[in-house]
Amino acid sequence: xxxxxxxxxxxxxxxxxxxxxxxxxxxxxxxxxxxxxxxxxxxxxxxxxxxxxxxxxxxxxxxxxxxxxxxxxxxxxxxxxxxxxxxxxxxxxxxxxxxxxxxxxxxxxxxxxxxxxxxxxxxxxxxxxxxxxxxxxxxxxxxxxxxxxxxxxxxxxxxxxxxxxxxxxxxxxxxxxxxxxxxxxxxxxxxxxxxxxxxxxxxxxxxxxxxxxxxxxxxxxxxxxxxxxxxxxxxxxxxxxxxxxxxxxxxxxxxxxxxxxxxxxxxxxxxxxxxxxxxxxxxxxxxxxxxxxxxxxxxxxxxxxxxxxxxxxxxxxxxxxxxxxxxxxxxxxxxxxxxxxxxxxxxxxxxxxxxxxxxxxxxxxxxxxxxxxxxxxxxxxxxxxxxxxxxxxxxxxxxxxxxxxxxxxxxxxxxxxxxxxxxxxxxxxxxxxxxxxxxxxxxxxxxxxxxxxxxxxxxxxxxxxxxxxxxxxxxxxxxxxxxxxxxxxxxxxxxxxxxxxxxxxxxxxxxxxxxxxxxxxxxxxxxxxxxxxxxxxxxxxxxxxxxxxxxxxxxxxxxxxxxxxxxxxxxxxxxxxxxxxxxxxxxxxxxxxxxxxxxxxxxx
RNA sequence: GGCCCCGUAGCUCAGCGGAUAGAGCAGCAGCCUUCUAAGCUGUUGGUCCCAGGUUCGAUUCCUGGCGGGGUCACCA
Numbered sequence: 052x053x054x055x056x057x058x059x060x061x062x063x064x065x066x067x068x069x070x071x072x073x074x075x076x077x078x079x080x081x082x083x084x085x086x087x088x089x090x091x092x093x094x095x096x097x098x099x100x101x102x103x104x105x106x107x108x109x110x111x112x113x114x115x116x117x118x119x120x121x122x123x124x125x126x127x128x129x130x131x132x133x134x135x136x137x138x139x140x141x142x143x144x145x146x147x148x149x150x151x152x153x154x155x156x157x158x159x160x161x162x163x164x165x166x167x168x169x170x171x172x173x174x175x176x177x178x179x180x181x182x183x184x185x186x187x188x189x190x191x192x193x194x195x196x197x198x199x200x201x202x203x204x205x206x207x208x209x210x211x212x213x214x215x216x217x218x219x220x221x222x223x224x225x226x227x228x229x230x231x232x233x234x235x236x237x238x239x240x241x242x243x244x245x246x247x248x249x250x251x252x253x254x255x256x257x258x259x260x261x262x263x264x265x266x267x268x269x270x271x272x273x274x275x276x277x278x279x280x281x282x283x284x285x286x287x288x289x290x291x292x293x294x295x296x297x298x299x300x301x302x303x304x305x306x307x308x309x310x311x312x313x314x315x316x317x318x319x320x321x322x323x324x325x326x327x328x329x330x331x332x333x334x335x336x337x338x339x340x341x342x343x344x345x346x347x348x349x350x351x352x353x354x355x356x357x358x359x360x361x362x363x364x365x366x367x368x369x370x371x372x373x374x375x376x377x378x379x380x381x382x383x384x385x386x387x388x389x390x391x392x393x394x395x396x397x398x399x400x401x402x403x404x405x406x407x408x409x410x411x412x413x414x415x416x417x418x419x420x421x422x423x424x425x426x427x428x429x430x431x432x433x434x435x436x437x438x439x440x441x442x443x444x445x446x447x448x449x450x451x452x453x454x455x456x457x458x459x460x461x462x463x464x465x466x467x468x469x470x471x472x473x474x475x476x477x478x479x480x481x482x483x484x485x486x487x488x489x490x491x492x493x494x495x496x497x498x499x500x501x502x503x504x505x506x507x508x509x510x511x512x513x514x515x516x517x518x519x520x521x522x523x524x525x526x527x528x529x530x531x532x533x534x535x536x537x538x539x540x541x542x543x544x545x546x547x548x549x550x551x552x553x554x555x556x557x558x559x560x561x562x563x564x565x566x567x568x569x570x571x572x573x574x575x576x577x578x579x580x581x582x583x584x585x586x587x588x589x590x591x592x593x594x595x596x597x598x599x600x601x602x603x604x605x606x607x608x609x610x611x612x613x614x615x616x617x618x619x620x621x622x623x624x625x626x627x628x629x630x631x632x633x634x635x636x637x638x639x640x641x642x643x644x645x646x647x648x649x650x651x652x653x654x655x
Numbered sequence: 656g657g658c659c660c661c662g663u664a665g666c667u668c669a670g671c672g673g674a675u676a677g678a679g680c681a682g683c684a685g686c687c688u689u690c691u692a693a694g695c696u697g698u699u700g701g702u703c704c705c706a707g708g709u710u711c712g713a714u715u716c717c718u719g720g721c722g723g724g725g726u727c728a729c730c731a
Contacts, residue, residue: 105671107671107673109673109674110670110673110674110675110676110677111674111675114674118673118674120672120673120712123673123711123712126711127710127711133711156674157673157674157712158673158674158711158712159711160673160674203731205731240731242731243730243731244730244731245730245731333731361728362728363728364656364657364727364728365656365657365727371728371729372728372729373728373729374728375728375729377728377729388657388658389657389728391728392728392729394729395729395730396728396729397729401728401729401730401731402730402731427659427660427724427725427726428725428726429726429731430658430659430660430725430726431658431659431725431726431727432726433658433659434658434659454659454660454725456660456661456724456725457660457724457725497668498667498668498669499668499669501659501660501661502660502661502668503660503661503724503725504667504668505667514693517679517680518693519679521693522679522693522694524693525691525693525694526694528691528693529690529691529694532690532691533690535690536690537690540690580671583671584671588669589669589671592669592670592678595678595679596678599678602694602695603694603695603696605690605694605695606686606692606694606695606696607695608689608690609686609687609689609690609692609694609695610686610695610696615690616690617690618690653691654691654693
């Protein structure tokens with residue numbers, strides 16, 4: 052029995068080679084078999100070298116079901132001819148009962164064609180595993196912190212926050228699905244000057260609630276959403292605050308306003324299906340002896356804080372620029388371009404100083420894996436954030452920053468802009484009301500995060516093939532429709548999961564059947580790739596492809612009655628086909644669930 | 656000027672260091688006495704921005720250009 056190697060080079064705990072049990076991922080499985088074969092044939096090859104070999108479906112299906120570059124990867128370091136190695140591997144795999152044919156192609160590709168029984172076993176695995184099919188356990192329970200949204204608590208969520216919110220939420224789900232212990236976190240910027248402004252704005256609304264006619268001066272927040280805050284303040288304090296000096300009413304107003312703003316944000320996010328586990332307040336880091344103090348002290352001891360001057364930024368006409376000595380963090384020591392200020396000219400800490408303390412706090416809470424989801428306007432912040440994480444963790448923690456490129460809102464083909472200052476921004480809740488959660492989420496995830504995108508209201512609301520979310524949901528609804536039809540036409544059939552898991556899958560021999568099984572077999576592989584790359588859009592694209600494969604099969608039944616799912620003339624085949632449809636349905640549900648998109652049983 | 660992202664079919668975009676680069680839309684030609692046509696089938700369409708480099712192999716990685724977008728002490 053050959054030793055077995057997982058992609059991560061674990062030699063000690065081999066899964067059984069030709070198992071009787073469910074197959075989670077046929078590609079990972081064959082990667083392990085190829086690695087084992089290499090190890091047997093070439094004991095001198097290092098695990099690291101072997102780990103570079105991959106098994107994947109070839110782009111051109113004419114090349115077979117699975118393809119490996121193992122021979123080419125290994126050839127040069129071993130000083131051997133790649134085709135020779137490939138030939139040796141091919142010879143080795145002739146005895147593998149799952150392999151129908153194996154051939155050497157091109158410069159040394161190893162192309163496998165698998166027998167039908169393997170695909171039937173994959174299908175059976177899906178029906179046995181159900182929602183667990185695709186849970187690949189990459190994470191092995193490791194803790195990951197995903198921070199996203201973290202919008203200023205000065206008002207409701209607006210459309211500009213939506214992409215990051217959806218992305219962060221889907222990425223977190225994907226990582227949970229892949230076996231990580233995920234904490235979804237929101238950092239509340241409740242310590243800066245804008246919070247003072249917010250409190251002053253709320254105070255005006257408070258006076259308004261007490262009967263005064265007020266006008267919101269420029270520079271304050273004009274939005275109506277502060278009216279309820281004013282009323283709440285009036286309820287709680289009556290006229291009491293009016294007689295107090297600002298220094299005394301401000302903290303009270305600030306506290307209540309912030310509390311209500313965070314609630315407002317939670318409510319808005321909930322409408323998008325987004326929920327965080329932790330809301331972390333920046334304010335808790337400030338204060339005498341707080342986390343910022345201790346963190347900076349800690350950095351100072353390491354020689355990472357000093358007094359110095361910065362160059363005036365080039366290219367920018369900066370009238371306000373003042374050359375002064377500053378307290379700086381040695382970000383350049385960790386790959387940043389310049390050292391970064393920690394203290395403002397008024398003596399208070401910069402946002403960045405608090406953020407260093409915040410990320411040290413994350414590290415001390417046990418997070419060695421951190422992901423931050425930020426908007427494109429923060430791209431200049433990435434290198435200093437990574438520098439901070441390296442510094443506070445002594446290089447132990449890794450930070451991945453996902454930048455969301457801009458979303459341009461379009462209506463009737465015309466872009467429109469908004470300004471937060473005038474209060475005419477489009478609220479997230481309005482967006483959700485207009486186009487719906489599913490369409491919003493899917494469309495925003497149907498693009499790489501580095502790619503800027505247009506979000507056209509008309510298009511997103513359209514219920515046609517132009518709109519991928521309906522295409523995928525329709526495929527799911529169709530799978531349900533097949534079961535409904537089967538139940539009404541063939542009431543004698545037992546279609547319970549238990550019965551379906553015993554279905555005579557060996558009857559599924561048509562090319563169409565096998566093609567569809569191959570499509571669902573890609574699911575765990577897709578999850579693995581998406582989770583490793585932190586790219587949820589891969590899930591969305593996969594679901595679209597699976598939906599296409601299913602719709603295509605469906606249409607074949609129109610011309611060839613033998614390819615119908617429900618076939619009263621052949622009950623055994625019908626049961627087998629329903630097991631296949633059930634597997635498609637299951638994978639669609641699993642994928643849509645990861646993306647936070649619903650899988651309706653029928654479209655109305 | 657520095658840094659970040661993008662540049663792939665007419666348009667919007669996928670593409671994991673692999674073989675003859677894909678999908679949707681648009682265009683053209685077809686498929687409804689139906690397991691929901693909200694769907695399917697066929698077809699036209701490419702200098703993967705340019706030039707070097709690394710590699711057995713580059714659309715993919717690196718360097719330098721060109722074009723588009725974002726951003727640039729102390730705001731958050």
